[in-house]
Amino acid sequence: MNILVIKSSVFGDNGNSSSLVNTRLEQLKSQYPEATVVVRDLAAEPIPHLDSERVGAFFTAAEERSAGQQQIDDFSMALIDELKTADRIVLGLPMYNFGIPSQLKSWIDHVARAGITFRYTENGxxxxxxxxxxxxxxxxxxxxxxxxxxxxxxxxxMFFAFIGITSLDFVYAEGLNMSEVKEKAMREAEALLRAS
Structure with missing residues (x-):
């Protein structure tokens, strides 16, 4: 059993989503004590945002890449290998200003690679x-x-389905900036995890 854990809170382990990730991970470790766990904390080890240099490296043929371009491609391929070899994924997902954290978008941009994690066919x-x-x-x-x-x-x-992964289970902890709701929301989310 290989478990890939992705934490995307800017607060690291102090984030609410990371707290829920840790709860889920402890569950999985008790179920699968021999599991290999890879933790990808995107706040502690940020992934660079895409720029022309990184995109250029992805689209340059392997035999024509410079050493720097090859290093960029190797980094992306290491992330893809973590994704492909995982048997389970646990994703901590805060919402910032109605969107995903930019550090998670950087991870997505490095693993969504044509011909590697998806391909275009006549049928889409x-x-x-x-x-x-x-x-x-x-x-x-x-x-x-x-x-x-x-x-x-x-x-x-949509992103996970695009690369072939459709077995997603969402657990929500909401109203966390509403003081009267926060403790109840976290308790309910943790109870859902324990029941799963």
Whole structure:
């Protein structure tokens, strides 16, 4: 069992989504004590945002790459290898200003690679990553699930489906900036995790 953990809170382990990730991870470790766990903390080890240099490296043929371009490609391929070899993924997903954290977008930009994690066919795009369970632990300051203001859930579903992963399970902790709601929301989210 290989478990890939992705934390995307700017607050690291102090973030609400990271707290839920840690709860889920402890569960999985007790279920699978021999599991190999890879933790990708995107705040502690930020992934560079895409720029012309990085995109240029991706689109340069391997035999024509400079040493610097090869290093960029190697980094991207290491992230893709973590994704492909994982049997399960646990994703901590805060909502910032109605979107995903920019550091998570950088991870997505490095793993969404044509011909590697997806390809275009006559019938449209086809994912090249084997389906696997993904637990998405979504923490939000307000109440957005099931409303038009939740841009995060459909985006994450669409991205993972695009590369071939459709087995997503969302657990929401909402209203976390509403003091009377926060403790109840975190308790309910943790109870859902324990029941799963």
């Amino acid at each position: 795009p086809e994912g090249l990553v084997e389906d696997k369970p993904v637990t998405v632990l979504a923490a939000r300051g307000g109440l957005y699930a099931g409303t038009g203001n939740d841009t995060v859930t459909p985006y994450i579903r």
